[in-house]
Amino acid sequence: MKPVIAVVGRPNVGKSTLFNRMTKSRDAIVADYSGLTRDRHYGDGRLADREYIVVDTGGFEPDSSTGIVKEMAKQTRQAVAEADAVIFVVDLRAGLSAQDHDIARYLRTANKKVFLAANKAEGMSESPLLGELYELGMGAPHPISSAHGQGIRSLLDAVLADF
Numbered sequence: 001m002k003p004v005i006a007v008v009g010r011p012n013v014g015k016s017t018l019f020n021r022m023t024k025s026r027d028a029i030v031a032d033y034s035g036l037t038r039d040r041h042y043g044d045g046r047l048a049d050r051e052y053i054v055v056d057t058g059g060f061e062p063d064s065s066t067g068i069v070k071e072m073a074k075q076t077r078q079a080v081a082e083a084d085a086v087i088f089v090v091d092l093r094a095g096l097s098a099q100d101h102d103i104a105r106y107l108r109t110a111n112k113k114v115f116l117a118a119n120k121a122e123g124m125s126e127s128p129l130l131g132e133l134y135e136l137g138m139g140a141p142h143p144i145s146s147a148h149g150q151g152i153r154s155l156l157d158a159v160l161a162d163f
């Protein structure tokens with residue numbers, strides 16, 4: 001079976017941009033994976049000869065403003081539960097927020113292999129914020145630029161090394 005990789009993080013960090021980078025086709029593959037929930041955003045991806053399934057999260061909020069945060073959290077928990085590995089995306093330009101720390105705390109209890117991606121890192125290789133990301137307790141951050149396609153291969157090499 002292909003590994004299932006969940007992309008999680010607070011809104012606007014670049015999850016969907018990363019998802020688009022990681023996928024070549026979307027949503028057609030779910031029928032073959034009886035374990036996966038059907039109402040999420042799946043894509044099929046490949047790095048050289050290694051294939052994977054990637055799950056985007058946070059794009060399924062209901063319209064009612066009261067339900068948004070709760071539903072996002074539920075989507076994220078479900079995606080993490082069915083994933084083999086998790087990419088936790090933070091925004092290197094914005095720095096860490098309380099929400100990032102909340103997600104990190106949750107992920108530490110989830111008993112999954114988590115890879116920390118510091119997105120929007122184009123032109124930021126010297127940023128002191130990269131060092132601050134160690135506070136999250138997720139190991140070394142992988143600097144990436146989803147918008148510019150930088151660092152994605154190296155991140156995926158690390159994620160796929162165990163499968």
Ligand code: GDP
Pocket residue numbers: 009010011012013014015016017018058119120121122144145146147148
């Ligand atoms: P999501 O809410 O986490 O899914 O975030 P999106 O993928 O929708 O991206 C949120 C915003 O960040 C958009 O305006 C993107 O164009 C921008 N963005 C995404 N990746 C990058 C990046 O690598 N660098 C920069 N500078 N902006 C990015």
Ligand code: MG
Pocket residue numbers: 015016017057058059
């Ligand atoms: Mg999104």
